[in-house]
Amino acid sequence: MYCVQCEQSNKGGCAVKVGSCGKSxxxxxxxxxxxxxxxxxxxxxxxxxxxxxxxxxxxxxxxxxxxxxxxxxxxxxxxxxxxxxxxxxxxxxxxxxxxxxxxxxxxxxxxxxxxxxxxxxxxxxxxxxxxxxxxxxxxxxxxxxxxxxxxxxxxxxxxxxxxxxxxxxxxxxxxxxxxxxxxxxxxxxxxxxxxxxxxxxxxxxxxxxxxxxxxxxxTRFGHPEVTMVRMTPVAGKALLVSGHDMGDLEAILQQTQGKGINVYTHGELMPANAYPGLKKYAHLVGNYGGAWQDQQRDFDAFPGAIVMTSNCLINPEIKGYGDRIFTAGPVGWAGIPHLTDHDFAPAIACALAQPGFAADAPEQRVPAGFARNTVMGVADTLLDMIGKGDVKNLFLIGGCDGARPGRNYFHDLAVATPKDSLVLTLGCGKFRFNREDMGDIKGVPRVLDMGQCNDAFSAIQVAMAVAGALGCGVNDLPLHYAISWFEQKATAVLLTMLHLGIKKIHLGPTLPQFLTPEVLGVLVENFDIRPTGEAKEDLARMLEAA
Structure with a gap:
């Protein structure tokens, strides 16, 4: 066994019987x-x-x-x-x-x-x-x-x-x-x-x-709307949906309607709460838990059934929820029931058999839904704020989260950004700081949650539109990038950013092992990719270059 495809791989690759992820x-x-x-x-x-x-x-x-x-x-x-x-x-x-x-x-x-x-x-x-x-x-x-x-x-x-x-x-x-x-x-x-x-x-x-x-x-669910997503549970039977697949989430919402089950999103599905075609279901009550790497703790504490719809599964056998988790789509774990053809009846029956939450938890909400349609809808306001100096810098901070030390960098960088800057975020990296109260600028929240990792498309569209309106190139904008790399979706997004000629991307907290010093040298020379360092030092360098 030899694997270097993600940050979980051991130094030099997983030349072992079992990978850090649990893969045999x-x-x-x-x-x-x-x-x-x-x-x-x-x-x-x-x-x-x-x-x-x-x-x-x-x-x-x-x-x-x-x-x-x-x-x-x-x-x-x-x-x-x-x-x-x-x-x-x-x-x-x-x-x-x-x-x-x-x-x-x-x-x-x-x-x-x-x-x-x-x-x-x-x-x-x-x-x-x-x-x-x-x-x-x-x-x-x-x-x-x-x-x-x-x-x-x-x-x-x-x-x-x-x-x-x-x-x-x-x-x-x-x-x-x-x-x-x-x-x-x-x-x-x-x-x-x-x-x-x-x-x-x-x-x-x-x-x-x-x-x-x-x-x-x-097309299927409508454009995301600014939505205050509940992050704490409510009393009642419960079913948790994790992964990325909003089609599966929709099917679950349809099949649980009228059955007295509250449905929660988890991880990368949190942005689904902002889509009109999904939020119309009153029993989609919010999000539970945080990023994927905390799922064993989150799932163990969740008193209901769990459906994993796509990537980010961690060994469900070492905790007490192995008998109430189900997989769908590409996901699989030997011995865990796999649901096909969008038939979630076994998971629904399991949810009804579980105790659910006994009482409402104190309410806590975070804003979501700042995808391209929302942001472009207030483009004039944003450009006016930039022109008047109310917004001096934009930061794109997000990507894939992970369990290794060093990822607090993205939290520390976000909370240290100047009060006259906006932070665009996407992917599960947002969970490092999306519950922090970072204030607003003239009523616009300083943290704008643009969605899942694939919603890098929204961030790119916004950046290109702002650059076009200001008559400059994307690299001339006061826009700074701090991307948390973990796995292959992040690799694809990084390559998209390089294809567009975006430079000075801070990437970390560790660089992919398959990028040898020679290859990294080529990327640094052509795209000025910068490994993340100390948050305050990187922030100072970003602001100096603005």
Missing amino acids: ATVADMQDVLLRLMQGVSAYADRAAAKGARDEQVDAFTPHAWFTTLTNVNFDAGRFDALITQALAMRERAKACAIAAGADLSDLPEPATWNPGANAEEWAAAAPFAAIQRFMDRDGPSITGLRNLILYGLKGTAAYSEHARVLGHEEAAICAEFHRISAFLAADPTDMAALIAQSLAVGAMNLKVMELLDAANT
Whole structure:
């Protein structure tokens, strides 16, 4: 087992029997095999696309398969057996599509013809062939690190694509571009310039995917509205929904209506409380708990059923809630009931059987819903405040949270920002400071919660609109970035920001292990990426440059 895809990996990678996340060596091996096969699928799909052909089943399966390999998503070896079987079948479908289209199938990359076997035992034996260590030994850490930058960026983009796809939004051009970059990766490229160029291509594609997901969410649920979200429980039966999937949340709200169950969001689903199509359900009573890394404490204390809809699952067996948690979508843990086809009846029955909250807790609320439509709706006011000097600086502080020491940096930076500045935040990094009373500027809250991690799209749109209105470039704005990196969705967002030419991003609290000093040097030279240091020193440097 060797894994460096997220901040939980041990120094030098998880060369152990069990990863820090709880992933077993068996699951890690199966994920490596699945991804190598999926690159083979893309090799055929890319050549078919060049002839104007596609297989819709292949395109639908691809983001889901990639999504299951993200950090803290699926730990169930049995599910990966099924996924590998499907991947082998999808590779044959993609091949048949390419042949039917008259595509040239000469000079295929290794993953297109690789035979890993036909069962779990044979796949386990073949796993070293697909493992990162093989490529580290063969091509060195810098080339492998750049390929991993693309690989993990594709994982993040696949997750956002899947979120949009399950809401009925997908685009053939995006599917084709995903296959193109995946097929590029399948050839095990070694040219550093080409690898950097394709990393930025992932960022460009991810921008389109985030736009697609934004359209999927707002078409289905309306544009977020400024909403004071309750953060404390109320008396009654309770069901907690975690992850990112608002379609699952909607189905749960529909299926619990009139049953006397209060529904709570958790983690990255907190922004769902601001969408009109979801907040209309009176029994969506607010948010419970904080960021994903605190879930074992939060879930153990929650007196109801829990549904995990997407990434951020932590071992549910070591606490007392293993008999009342359910998974859905790409998520899996061996022995935990997995719900399919949006049928949440087992979780609802479990919620009714649990005691629920005995009494209301003291009310506490935080503002949410400052997505692009809301902010752009008051663009004139914002520009006027900037022009008059009421707002001198903007800070984008957020991203993925995590458990390692050093993440209080983002809290310390946020609360230290000058009173004449606004803080835009998104992702679960907001939980570090979103309950702090940081005041307002002429009635505008200083902390503007823009939503989930994929709502980086909103932040980007706002930044570009402000720059356009002021007649300057984005890098000329008094806008400063402090991004908390954790896993692959954050990698995709970072690549999008680099694609847009955004510079001077403070990234931390630790840098990805797959970015070797040589690769980091290239990124620093081209984009002035800055590892986070001491919050006060970084803040002083940001303000000096403004």
